[in-house]
Amino acid sequence: MISNLINAKCIFLFLLFCNSLISQAPPFIRSISPLISSSEKTVTITGINFPASSSNVNVSFGGVKGKIISSTNTQIISTVPSGALYRPISITTNGLTGYYPFPFHLTYPNGGYITSSSFRKKIELPTKELPKDIVVGDLNDDGLHEIVVSNSKSNTITVFVNSGKLLFTEKFDLPTGISPQGIVIADIDADGRNDILVANQGSNTISIFKNILMYGQLAAESFSPKYDLAVDERPNSIEVYDLERDGRNDIIVSNENGNTISVLRGITATQNAPLNFSKKISLTTQLRPRSVSIGDIDRDGRADIFCVNEFSNSISIFRNISKRDSLTTRSFAQRVDLLVGSKPKSIALADINNDRRLDLIIAHSDEDYFSIIRNKSKPDTITVNTFEKQTDYPTSGAQDDIVAADFDGDGRCDIGIVTGSNFLSLHKNSGEFSSNNLKSYINFTTGSGPIALTVGDLDGDAHPEILTINKGSNTISVFQNRIGPPVITSMSPAIVTTGGTVLINGWHLSAVKKVFFGNIPAVNVTAINDSLVAAIIGKGESGIVKLETPGGSAIMDGIQYIPKPTIYNIEPEVGVPGTEIKITGLNFNPDKNKNLIRFGTMQAEIISASSEEMRVIVPFGGTYEPISITVDGVTVKSVKPFAITYSGMGISKSYFEANINKPTLKIPVKIQLGDFDMNGRLDLLTLNDGSDSLSLYYNSKNAESIIYGTFEDPIHIATTIKGEDFVVCDINGDEQLDVAMSHYTTNSISIFRSKPRPKIIAFNFQPLVDRIELKTGLYPRAVAVGDIDGDGKMDIAVTNYGSYNISIFRNIGSGSGLSKNTFSEKIDIPAGNKPWGIAIADIDGDKKNDLVVANSGANTLSLYRNIGNIGTFTTSSFDLPIELPTGMTPTNLAIADFNNDLLNDIVVVNSNERSISVFPNQNKIGSITTDAFSESFKVNVSLSPTSLAINDIDGDGLCDIGVISASGNIALLQNFIKKNKFSDDSFISKAQISSNESLSNIAIADIDNDGRNDIILACDSTNNFKVYYNNIPPYIPLDTAGIAKPLGVNTFYFKNHFSVLSAYHLSKSLRILGGLSFKPRVGVAGGFKYLIKALSLNNLTPYLGLVGGINYKYVSLVGGITSKKEEESKINGFISFPIGIEFQNEKGVSIMIGTPLQLHPDLNYGFMLNIGYYF
Missing domain, CATH: 2.60.40.10 (Immunoglobulins)
Known part of the structure; x- marks a missing residue:
C-alpha cells in the first residue's frame, strides 16, 4: 500500500516536471499557409507549443500584429495586417518567441507595375543634423508604422509618431550613445511591445530602448532609459533574431573597425524580468564590415549571418549550426567568403525568383551597378558553390543602401536603391534570373545625400511606402505608394x-x-x-x-x-478645269458638305456624294498632286496625281511674259500658294527674310479683268522669328490652310493656325492662341508636311542642317484646335552631312509615306523607307536609309511621277554645278534599293540653279520642271517622256527666260484661272514677286448647239494674242464668224467670211473675211483660198491657206501666214490655224 502511494507520487512529480518543461518550451512553427497573401486574408500557422487561448499570444508580421481568430496548441489562424513587412512571422507567448525561418510576403490586388507615377511626389520631414539610418515599426499597437531616425551629430534618435494619412505632427527624441548609426525595431524582451535598438559608433555600444507603453499617447516617456551593451570597435549595423531557437531574441552587430560581428545572446529570465544578455562573442570578418543581415540560406531552420566587407570586396557568411540554449563561436561553421565586386556597402536577402531560397542582393559604394547572387543551396550546407556567379545590374549611380520588397504587390520582390545622384531607383522584378530582368529602373528624386532607405505601409492601405534618409538636406523623403486599378x-x-x-x-x-x-x-x-x-x-x-x-x-x-475614308479609283484621271470626275472608294460622308476635296491646295466643288462615290468638278488652280479627301478631320490621298490638262503647242519662250510685278517687304525668299479666303483663286504668300514676316496677297477679279487675276494689297503678318522655309497645308483637319515654318536661328519651327475669314485677314498671330513653337535640332532648314504614320493627320518633318538629323513631329491632335499638345515629342533620325531639302512621299508604292532628304554636304540623297505601323512612330519606324549620289551641293528637291508609272520619281537641284539630277524610280512595292535608281541622269541648266518647281506647264498630262538661278535665269524643262520610258532627253529646256534680277524661289500654278499654269518668281534683290502668265492656248470645248452646225473655227495666233472664231453655215457662200479674242483688255470679236464662188481653181475657192474687235481697236482683213470640199460638205475636212493683214493702233501692222491643217473627215467642225508675225 505504502509502496503504491510512493509510486503514484513519483509519477505525479514526473508528469508535473514534464509539464513544466513543456510550458517553458518556445513556440515552434512548422508551416504557414499561405506564405504569400494580401491584407485582411487569413493565414494558418501550424506547429507546437502554441497556447490554447488567443488571449496569451501575439502573431507578428515583421513587427505588426495580426488579429488572431483562433488558437490551439498546434494551430493559430490570424488575419494579415496591412503593415506586414517582408520578414519572418513570429509567435510570442509566455515571454518566448518562435520564428518561421522564411519571410512572409504581403501582396495587394490591382498592382503588378511600377512607373514614374507609381509613387506620389515625396513628402519631406525635417530631421536633426547628419541623420544616418531610418526604420519603421508599430510602436503603439495601432497598426500603423512609426518612423525612427538616428541622428549622428546630436547623439539622439527621433521617433515620428504616425497619426494616419501620412501625418507625422508629433515627434520626440531619445538620447543615445555617441554617433548613433544603424537602428532596428524588435520585441527584444517578448512582452508584446516593439522596442528600439541602436548601434553607437562613437561609444562602441548598443542602446536598447525598452517600450513600456501601456496606454495613451506615444511619447519619450513610453520608453525606459536606454540600456547599453558593449560591443567591438565602431559598430554600424544591427539586427535582432533568435539564433539558437531558445525563444529569446539575440542581437547581432557589425563592427567596421574591429572587423568583427558581435553576437549577444538573450538570456532574460522571464517576460517581465530585467533585460539580460550573455557576454558578447565575436566572429571575425574580413576588412571593414559595413552591413549585417540575417536569413536561413541553407533551409535548415536556423538563421545564418551575412555581412559585406567594404575594403575586402567580399561577403562573409557564418552558417548557423547552433543547438538550443547554447550560443558560442562554435555555434557557427567556418566562415565562407564570396568576392562580390568593388566596395560592397549594403546587403539584403530576398527570394528573387520565388524558389523558396533567399538570394543575396548587394549595393556598391563606388560602382553604378548592384549585384545579385542566386542561392542554389541544398539543406544543411553552405559553401562557395552554394551560390551561382553574381549578376550585375546597372542603376543610377554609386549606392549607399539597398532593400528588397514587393512594391507593386505582384508577389515578387523588387529592388530599391538610394544613390549618390540623389535618386531613389526602383527596379521591377519579373521573377526570372536573366540579364533583362531588373535591368531597367525608374528614378525618383530624393532630398540631398540619401544614405539609407526602408519600406513599410504608413497610411493603412496595404501598399508599402518608401522612405529615404538624406544626410545632405537633413530630411526624410516619403514616397507614397499609389499603385492601383485604372x-x-x-x-x-x-x-x-x-x-x-x-x-x-x-x-x-x-x-x-x-x-x-x-x-x-x-x-x-x-x-x-x-x-x-x-x-x-x-x-x-x-x-x-x-x-x-x-x-x-x-x-x-x-x-x-x-471608318477611315479610302480612295479606290478616279475617273477620268486627267481633265480640264470644269470637268466632272467620279471618285469611288469607301467611307465617304453621304452629306456632300461634310467632305472636303482638294486638288493641291484648291478646294473642289462636290456635286453629289454617297458613302462609296463622289462626283466632283475639277477646280482652277489645282496642282499636279494626288487628290486629297478630308472626312471628319481625317485626310487621305489618291495614289496617282490628277493632271489638269489642255491642248497646247508645247513650251516656248514667246508664250510667257511678266504681266504682274508686285512689291514685297524686304528680301522675299519663298513663295507658297493657297486659297485662303476660299474664293476659288490661289492667293499668294511670301516669306520676307529681311523683315521677319509673311505677306499675304489675296487674289481677286476686278471689273476690268476677264481672265487675269489681280492681287490686292498685302496683309503683312509678323512671324516674330526669322523664317527659313515654310509650307501651306491643312495641318489640324479643320478645312483651313495652315502654315508650318522653320527658324534657322532659333532651332525651332512654328505652326500658324488659319482662321476662316473670307477676303479679310486670314491669320491672327497671337502667340498664345494661333502660333505654337516647337524645338528642333540645330539650324533647321527645310520643312515638309505629310501623313507619316497613316492616321490621316498631317505630321511635320524638318531637316537640321547643323546637327545632321531630321526632327519629326507626330500629329496626335484631336478636333480643330492647334497647340503644343497637338504634336508628340520630336523624334530625331540621323541624316547625312548638312541635310537641306526634304520631301514626304510614297517611294515604294506600299501606301506609306517615306522620307527623301538632300544632304548638301555629302552630295547625296538619303531615302528612308517607312516600315512603321499605322498610328505609331518611333526611331525604328524607318528602315536604314539608302544613299544616292547627286551632283555638287544638292539643296531643293521635288517628287513627282514624271512617267505615269504610279511610282514617284525624284528631282534635285545641284546648286554648285549647272544641273539638276533626275532619279527615275524602278522600285518594287515594299522595297527601296539603290539599284532601282540606277538610271539616274543629269539635265544641264544655265548657271548654278537654286530652286525648282514642278507642274504640267503645257497641258499634256506630263509633269514639267521649272528651274531658276540666283542670277535671274529661268529654265522651263518640257517633259518628253514617251511610253513611260526615261531617256537622257526626257527633259529639254524649251524656254530660257531672263528676269534681269536676282531670283530666290519659283512656283508653278494657275494664278488667273484660265486652266494654264503660270510661273511665279520671288525676286529677293528687288523686293518683289513676278508672274509670268502662260499664254499657250487652252483647250476650250465647242458647244454644238446653235442655229446651225459649225463648219469651222478660225484661230489667229499672235504674240500674246489669239482669237477663237466659230464659223456657222448660213448658205453655201456665207459664213458668219463669232467667238472670243483673248488679249489684255480685249473682249468679244466678230465678223464674217464670204466665199467667192466665181473664182475657182482646181477645186480651190478664194474667200474674204473681216474680223472686228470690241474694247480694243483693231481691224483684221483676211483673205485666202479654201478647198472645194468645204463648199460642198459640212462634215468633210477641208484645207485652208489664209493670208491677210491686221491693223493695230499700238503695235502697227502684222501679216498672217496660213498653215494648212487636215481634220478627220467624220468631224462636223473644223478650224483654220493662222499664225501672225509682228514687224
Whole structure:
C-alpha cells in the first residue's frame, strides 16, 4: 500500500516536471499557409507549443500584429495586417518567441507595375543634423508604422509618431550613445511591445530602448532609459533574431573597425524580468564590415549571418549550426567568403525568383551597378558553390543602401536603391534570373545625400511606402505608394476614325498597355503620364472603351467609330478645269458638305456624294498632286496625281511674259500658294527674310479683268522669328490652310493656325492662341508636311542642317484646335552631312509615306523607307536609309511621277554645278534599293540653279520642271517622256527666260484661272514677286448647239494674242464668224467670211473675211483660198491657206501666214490655224 502511494507520487512529480518543461518550451512553427497573401486574408500557422487561448499570444508580421481568430496548441489562424513587412512571422507567448525561418510576403490586388507615377511626389520631414539610418515599426499597437531616425551629430534618435494619412505632427527624441548609426525595431524582451535598438559608433555600444507603453499617447516617456551593451570597435549595423531557437531574441552587430560581428545572446529570465544578455562573442570578418543581415540560406531552420566587407570586396557568411540554449563561436561553421565586386556597402536577402531560397542582393559604394547572387543551396550546407556567379545590374549611380520588397504587390520582390545622384531607383522584378530582368529602373528624386532607405505601409492601405534618409538636406523623403486599378474620367474626341488618336483621362494610367474600342484592340497605346493615355484606333467599333493594366481594367461608354475614308479609283484621271470626275472608294460622308476635296491646295466643288462615290468638278488652280479627301478631320490621298490638262503647242519662250510685278517687304525668299479666303483663286504668300514676316496677297477679279487675276494689297503678318522655309497645308483637319515654318536661328519651327475669314485677314498671330513653337535640332532648314504614320493627320518633318538629323513631329491632335499638345515629342533620325531639302512621299508604292532628304554636304540623297505601323512612330519606324549620289551641293528637291508609272520619281537641284539630277524610280512595292535608281541622269541648266518647281506647264498630262538661278535665269524643262520610258532627253529646256534680277524661289500654278499654269518668281534683290502668265492656248470645248452646225473655227495666233472664231453655215457662200479674242483688255470679236464662188481653181475657192474687235481697236482683213470640199460638205475636212493683214493702233501692222491643217473627215467642225508675225 505504502509502496503504491510512493509510486503514484513519483509519477505525479514526473508528469508535473514534464509539464513544466513543456510550458517553458518556445513556440515552434512548422508551416504557414499561405506564405504569400494580401491584407485582411487569413493565414494558418501550424506547429507546437502554441497556447490554447488567443488571449496569451501575439502573431507578428515583421513587427505588426495580426488579429488572431483562433488558437490551439498546434494551430493559430490570424488575419494579415496591412503593415506586414517582408520578414519572418513570429509567435510570442509566455515571454518566448518562435520564428518561421522564411519571410512572409504581403501582396495587394490591382498592382503588378511600377512607373514614374507609381509613387506620389515625396513628402519631406525635417530631421536633426547628419541623420544616418531610418526604420519603421508599430510602436503603439495601432497598426500603423512609426518612423525612427538616428541622428549622428546630436547623439539622439527621433521617433515620428504616425497619426494616419501620412501625418507625422508629433515627434520626440531619445538620447543615445555617441554617433548613433544603424537602428532596428524588435520585441527584444517578448512582452508584446516593439522596442528600439541602436548601434553607437562613437561609444562602441548598443542602446536598447525598452517600450513600456501601456496606454495613451506615444511619447519619450513610453520608453525606459536606454540600456547599453558593449560591443567591438565602431559598430554600424544591427539586427535582432533568435539564433539558437531558445525563444529569446539575440542581437547581432557589425563592427567596421574591429572587423568583427558581435553576437549577444538573450538570456532574460522571464517576460517581465530585467533585460539580460550573455557576454558578447565575436566572429571575425574580413576588412571593414559595413552591413549585417540575417536569413536561413541553407533551409535548415536556423538563421545564418551575412555581412559585406567594404575594403575586402567580399561577403562573409557564418552558417548557423547552433543547438538550443547554447550560443558560442562554435555555434557557427567556418566562415565562407564570396568576392562580390568593388566596395560592397549594403546587403539584403530576398527570394528573387520565388524558389523558396533567399538570394543575396548587394549595393556598391563606388560602382553604378548592384549585384545579385542566386542561392542554389541544398539543406544543411553552405559553401562557395552554394551560390551561382553574381549578376550585375546597372542603376543610377554609386549606392549607399539597398532593400528588397514587393512594391507593386505582384508577389515578387523588387529592388530599391538610394544613390549618390540623389535618386531613389526602383527596379521591377519579373521573377526570372536573366540579364533583362531588373535591368531597367525608374528614378525618383530624393532630398540631398540619401544614405539609407526602408519600406513599410504608413497610411493603412496595404501598399508599402518608401522612405529615404538624406544626410545632405537633413530630411526624410516619403514616397507614397499609389499603385492601383485604372480609372477613366473622360476621353476625347468622342468621334474617331481609323488611325485617329483618342486621349483618355483618369488616374493610375501609367501602366496601361492595352486599350480596346469595342472588342478590337487599339493599334498603339502610349501612357503619357499617370492621368493621360493616347490610344490609336485601328478598325475599331463604336460603344465602350476598355483599358487594361496589370492592376485591373476600366471601362467607359460613348465612343463613336467612323471608318477611315479610302480612295479606290478616279475617273477620268486627267481633265480640264470644269470637268466632272467620279471618285469611288469607301467611307465617304453621304452629306456632300461634310467632305472636303482638294486638288493641291484648291478646294473642289462636290456635286453629289454617297458613302462609296463622289462626283466632283475639277477646280482652277489645282496642282499636279494626288487628290486629297478630308472626312471628319481625317485626310487621305489618291495614289496617282490628277493632271489638269489642255491642248497646247508645247513650251516656248514667246508664250510667257511678266504681266504682274508686285512689291514685297524686304528680301522675299519663298513663295507658297493657297486659297485662303476660299474664293476659288490661289492667293499668294511670301516669306520676307529681311523683315521677319509673311505677306499675304489675296487674289481677286476686278471689273476690268476677264481672265487675269489681280492681287490686292498685302496683309503683312509678323512671324516674330526669322523664317527659313515654310509650307501651306491643312495641318489640324479643320478645312483651313495652315502654315508650318522653320527658324534657322532659333532651332525651332512654328505652326500658324488659319482662321476662316473670307477676303479679310486670314491669320491672327497671337502667340498664345494661333502660333505654337516647337524645338528642333540645330539650324533647321527645310520643312515638309505629310501623313507619316497613316492616321490621316498631317505630321511635320524638318531637316537640321547643323546637327545632321531630321526632327519629326507626330500629329496626335484631336478636333480643330492647334497647340503644343497637338504634336508628340520630336523624334530625331540621323541624316547625312548638312541635310537641306526634304520631301514626304510614297517611294515604294506600299501606301506609306517615306522620307527623301538632300544632304548638301555629302552630295547625296538619303531615302528612308517607312516600315512603321499605322498610328505609331518611333526611331525604328524607318528602315536604314539608302544613299544616292547627286551632283555638287544638292539643296531643293521635288517628287513627282514624271512617267505615269504610279511610282514617284525624284528631282534635285545641284546648286554648285549647272544641273539638276533626275532619279527615275524602278522600285518594287515594299522595297527601296539603290539599284532601282540606277538610271539616274543629269539635265544641264544655265548657271548654278537654286530652286525648282514642278507642274504640267503645257497641258499634256506630263509633269514639267521649272528651274531658276540666283542670277535671274529661268529654265522651263518640257517633259518628253514617251511610253513611260526615261531617256537622257526626257527633259529639254524649251524656254530660257531672263528676269534681269536676282531670283530666290519659283512656283508653278494657275494664278488667273484660265486652266494654264503660270510661273511665279520671288525676286529677293528687288523686293518683289513676278508672274509670268502662260499664254499657250487652252483647250476650250465647242458647244454644238446653235442655229446651225459649225463648219469651222478660225484661230489667229499672235504674240500674246489669239482669237477663237466659230464659223456657222448660213448658205453655201456665207459664213458668219463669232467667238472670243483673248488679249489684255480685249473682249468679244466678230465678223464674217464670204466665199467667192466665181473664182475657182482646181477645186480651190478664194474667200474674204473681216474680223472686228470690241474694247480694243483693231481691224483684221483676211483673205485666202479654201478647198472645194468645204463648199460642198459640212462634215468633210477641208484645207485652208489664209493670208491677210491686221491693223493695230499700238503695235502697227502684222501679216498672217496660213498653215494648212487636215481634220478627220467624220468631224462636223473644223478650224483654220493662222499664225501672225509682228514687224
